Amino acid sequence: MNLFIQLLLNGVVAGSVYALVAVGFALIFGATSHFHIAHAAVFSGAGYLAVIATQNLGLPGGVAAAVGLILAVLLGVALVRFLYTPLGRRGGQGFVLFLVSLGALVVVDNLFTINLGARPAQLSLGGWFHRAIPMGSWSMTVGQVALVAITVVAFTALLLVLTKTRAGKLITAYSGNPEFVEIVGRRPQRVLVLVYAAGSLFAALAGLYVAADTGMQPGLGETFFIISIMAVFIGGIGSVTGAFIAAMALGVLQNVLLMRIDAEWTLPVIFVLFLVLITVSPAGLSGLKLTSRRRPA
Amino acid sequence: MSPYMLSLLTSIAIFAILSLSLSLLIGHMGIFSMAHAALFGVGAYTYAFLSVKQDWSPLAATAAAIVLAAAAGAVMAVPALRVSGDYFIVASFALQIVASSVFSNWTSVTGGTGGIPGIVRPVFGPIDLFQDQPFLVYSFIVLLIVAALGFWLVRSPFGRMMHTIRDDEVVAATMGKPVRGTKILVTVLAGAFAGLAGVVYGQYLMYISPGSFEVATSVSIITMVVVGGMTSILGSIIGAAIITVIPPLLQEIRLAESVAGPLEQAFFGLLLVVLMFTRPQGLLADKPHRRPRSAGTQAAAQEASHVA
Numbered sequence: 001m002n003l004f005i006q007l008l009l010n011g012v013v014a015g016s017v018y019a020l021v022a023v024g025f026a027l028i029f030g031a032t033s034h035f036h037i038a039h040a041a042v043f044s045g046a047g048y049l050a051v052i053a054t055q056n057l058g059l060p061g062g063v064a065a066a067v068g069l070i071l072a073v074l075l076g077v078a079l080v081r082f083l084y085t086p087l088g089r090r091g092g093q094g095f096v097l098f099l100v101s102l103g104a105l106v107v108v109d110n111l112f113t114i115n116l117g118a119r120p121a122q123l124s125l126g127g128w129f130h131r132a133i134p135m136g137s138w139s140m141t142v143g144q145v146a147l148v149a150i151t152v153v154a155f156t157a158l159l160l161v162l163t164k165t166r167a168g169k170l171i172t173a174y175s176g177n178p179e180f181v182e183i184v185g186r187r188p189q190r191v192l193v194l195v196y197a198a199g200s201l202f203a204a205l206a207g208l209y210v211a212a213d214t215g216m217q218p219g220l221g222e223t224f225f226i227i228s229i230m231a232v233f234i235g236g237i238g239s240v241t242g243a244f245i246a247a248m249a250l251g252v253l254q255n256v257l258l259m260r261i262d263a264e265w266t267l268p269v270i271f272v273l274f275l276v277l278i279t280v281s282p283a284g285l286s287g288l289k290l291t292s293r294r295r296p297a
Numbered sequence: 298m299s300p301y302m303l304s305l306l307t308s309i310a311i312f313a314i315l316s317l318s319l320s321l322l323i324g325h326m327g328i329f330s331m332a333h334a335a336l337f338g339v340g341a342y343t344y345a346f347l348s349v350k351q352d353w354s355p356l357a358a359t360a361a362a363i364v365l366a367a368a369a370g371a372v373m374a375v376p377a378l379r380v381s382g383d384y385f386i387v388a389s390f391a392l393q394i395v396a397s398s399v400f401s402n403w404t405s406v407t408g409g410t411g412g413i414p415g416i417v418r419p420v421f422g423p424i425d426l427f428q429d430q431p432f433l434v435y436s437f438i439v440l441l442i443v444a445a446l447g448f449w450l451v452r453s454p455f456g457r458m459m460h461t462i463r464d465d466e467v468v469a470a471t472m473g474k475p476v477r478g479t480k481i482l483v484t485v486l487a488g489a490f491a492g493l494a495g496v497v498y499g500q501y502l503m504y505i506s507p508g509s510f511e512v513a514t515s516v517s518i519i520t521m522v523v524v525g526g527m528t529s530i531l532g533s534i535i536g537a538a539i540i541t542v543i544p545p546l547l548q549e550i551r552l553a554e555s556v557a558g559p560l561e562q563a564f565f566g567l568l569l570v571v572l573m574f575t576r577p578q579g580l581l582a583d584k585p586h587r588r589p590r591s592a593g594t595q596a597a598a599q600e601a602s603h604v605a
Contacts, residue, residue, distance in 0.1 A: 035383045087573060094382070095329070099523060100573040106516060106566030110559035117555055218559070222512060226390050233387060268398040271391040275376055278388060282380045 006138045007255045013144045015251025016151035017206045019244045021228035022235075023155060024202030026243035029232060031175040031195045033094075037225065038079055038101045039203055041108035044221030046072035046204035047211025048112040051121040061125035065212070068123075069204045076200025077193055079104055085189065105221075113218045120215025129212055147209045154202065155244055161198075162240070171195055175238065227267075230274045303429045305545060310436035311498050313537035314443050316521035317530060318490030323519070324527030325451055326483045327463035328377050332389040333518045335396030336373075336488045338510030340366040340495025345413040345505050346406055355419035355500075363492045369396075370488020374481045393512055400507040412506030416499045426500070436497050440534075443490050448530050450486070459483060513562060520565045524572060526579030535581060540565065 021043055028036050050068025053059045059067065083100055092100070112121075129143040162168035174181050174191045181188045206224065210216060228243075231250050235242025250270060257266045298306075315337055322328045343362035347353040353361070376388040400407050407413065418426040426432045450456055462469040462476050470476050499505050517540060525536025544561045552560065572579070 029383075035386060037386075083570065090574070092573060092577060096573050096577045098329075098383075098386070099577075100570050102516065102519075103566040103569030103573065107563045107570065110563035110566065113559040114556050114563070219512070223394070226387065226394065229387050230391070233384065264398060264402045268395045271395045274391055275388055278384060279376050279379050282384065 002137045003259065004256070007258055008252060009138055009140055009144075011252030011255035012148055012248065013140070013251070014254060015248035016148050017209060017224065018228045018231055018251050019151055019155065019247035020202045020206035020209075021224055022231040022243040022247040023158065023240050024199035025225075025229060026232045026235070026238070026240045027158070027171075027202070028195055028199040030238035030240070031171060032192065034084065034101070035094075035098045036079075036084075036101050036196075036199075037098065038104040038108070039076075039199065040221035040225035041105045042072050042076045042079075042200045043203040043207040043210075043224060044112065044216055045075050045108060046207035047123060047216035048116060048121055050123045050208055050211055051116065051216065054123065061123065061212075065123065065125065065208050068208055068211075069201070072204035072207065073197050073200045075108070076196045076203075080192060080196040085192070109218060109221060112216075118218055120217045121211060122215040123208065123211040125212045143209070143213060150205060154205065155240075158198070158202075158240065167194060171198075223267075227270070230270075233278065234274070298430070298433075300429065301545075303433055305542065307429070307433050307436050307501055309538045309541045310433070310440045311494055311501065312518070312521060312541050313440050313534040314494040314497070315491055315518050316525065316533040316537040317440075317443055317447050318487045318494070319518050320522045320525075320527055320530070320533040321447060321450070321483055321490075322487045323522055324529075324533075325456065325459050325463065326480065328381070328480070328484065329386055330373065330377075330389040330487075331386060331512065331515050331519070332373060332393040332396065333487075333491055334510045334512070334514035335393045336366050336369050336491035337495045337498070337514070337518075338396060338400055338505075338507075339369045339488075340492025341499040341505045341510065342400060342407055342413070342495075343492070344496040345416045345499045348417050349413055349415055350406075355417060359419075359493075359496050362496045363489045366492020366495065367485045367489040370484040370486070370491075371481060373488070374484040377484060378477055378480055390512070393515055397507060397511055400510055407507070410507060412504060413499075414504045416503045416505065418500045418503070432501060436501065439493065439497055443493065444530060444534065447490075451528075451530065455479075517562075517565060520569055523579055524568060526581035529579065529581040532579055532581030536579070 021039070025036065025039050028034065028039065046068045048068075049071045050064045053064035053067045054061060057064075079101070083104060084097055087097060087100055125143070129141065131142050132139045133142060133145060160168075162172060170181060170186055170191050171194065173184075174188065174195070178188045178191075181191055207216065207221070210220065210224070227250060228247055231247035232243045234250075235244070235246035254266050254270055257269060261269060315333065319330065319333045322330050322333075340362045343365045344355075344358045347358040347361055348355055373389065373392060376392075377385055380388060401410055403409075418432065420426060424431050426435055451459070458469070458474050458479060461472070461474060462479055466476055498509070521536035521540045522533050523536070524539055525534065526532030543564060544557070547557055547561050547564070
């Protein structure tokens with residue numbers, strides 16, 4: 001039982017990382033239908049850039065993390081501003097936009113690998129990050145508690161913004177009907193940038209945590225991305241809440257599975273379960289809202 | 298011919314088989330798979346395991362490898378029948394990661410991260426494939442056979458049926474075309490070809506390890522297909538040649554190995570980005586992958602067809 005609860009706690013931590021990436025992607029994918037695979041580059045970029053800021057510029061951990069966060073969000077905005085929108089104007093659609101996104105991911109990821117090498121790039125935020133907080137017979141580190149808290153706060157804030165503010169309503173309007181945004185006198189391009197910036201912010205938070213926890217490595221972005229995207233599909237496309245819940249569930253499942261199977265097999269088992277699920281029910285666990293799927297950027 | 302040219306041309310032949318088989322899936326069937334390196338690996342590992350650890354003859358091991366890779370292709374068809382588009386990208390990505398974990402962790406069969414050394418090359422009578430020149434000829438003969446089959450397939454009535462299904466599944470089904478059967482058959486064929494490429498690859502290097510069958514390999518094969526032109530058989534061979542030539546060219550500038558690998562990957566990525574802006578249909582295909590309908594409705598119609 002003790003082990004189970006500890007694994008449950010670890011699962012919530014892993015689930016929080018997935019949830020941040022998944023919620024960001026759900027926001028972007030729900031609004032644009034664009035399979036923005038370079039989301040993985042924003043995730044790893046935040047971690048890598050923060051590490052570069054400490055190593056090459058000598059900034060303290062906290063400042064470097066902020067720098068990484070801002071630069072990663074700018075990376076997400078730059079992708080839509082300089083790649084997706086111009087390509088969309090030239091008539092590029094679904095598949096072409098996906099390939100350009102894949103190309104951008106490969107470029108960004110490998111440029112960081114050239115700079116930092118294939119070793120894990122560790123972001124040191126200070127000793128507090130790995131200090132354990134004992135909780136009876138279980139424990140979590142300060143960093144883990146901070147991650148879960150930030151995830152819950154960020155997600156709640158997003159829900160509030162989406163439902164209560166003008167910007168959030170514009171995003172919702174955009175997902176249903178981009179032309180409508182134009183009709184009411186708003187620039188669709190601005191809404192688009194806002195969507196990508198907000199989505200990137202979530203991925204960047206997750207990337208910073210992973211860099212500070214285990215270090216960022218080549219290929220790590222893709223792995224976290226693909227698990228999170230599964231959560232988006234399981235939760236139902238267009239639903240940030242569905243993505244959040246499914247991501248948490250995946251994180252918990254992945255850790256609880258450790259009671260029965262070896263660590264190197266937990267991910268394959270989850271992937272196989274996902275394949276079975278979408279084969280049986282392509283719409284995921286909740287209903288799929290087709291009406292919110294519109295043309296990409 | 299210098300050993301350098303020999304190895305370059307042999308690699309081109311092997312990767313041309315791979316990109317050709319993937320172009321059947323992506324270009325002609327409209328199934329975008331990120332798991333091609335997995336099928337490639339199933340072929341390579343089956344051949345290596347049976348010929349090295351079970352002492353099967355090269356021919357029997359090759360046959361088994363093709364059958365198993367074709368079966369793996371059929372497994373891939375299961376999600377492909379249910380979902381398409383973005384869903385299948387994720388599904389195939391998941392399959393690729395499952396395969397990579399199996400290659401790295403099923404130590405008793407795959408040798409784990411150490412891989413399988415000592416793979417034998419076949420001997421045909423007096424022709425000794427342990428020499429690199431005959432092996433080059435052998436790999437090109439395999440490529441020619443696969444290319445001829447592929448060429449014949451896409452020009453045949455079956456090929457036209459594939460294109461109809463790719464362009465509009467609902468129309469094809471209305472016309473009474475066997476949509477499911479066609480998709481399964483094409484994934485099985487693509488799997489068999491990729492498995493055969495894996496066999497030749499294992500024979501050529503005489504050593505395989507999980508690093509050759511990762512997501513990055515899948516992305517490289519996709520780049521070959523996209524660069525050459527997704528619907529062109531000749532294009533996918535030329536795409537394979539271009540992508541295979543780049544790494545040795547980069548080695549000419551004598552970079553450290555830790556830089557050269559990522560740099561060539563970054564170059565492939567850049568190539569994809571530039572190509573999407575300048576020539577999204579690839580170098581050798583002259584018409585777009587999908588006929589544009591009216592610009593606004595097409596994406597919506599495509600999306601709708603994903604779940605239909």
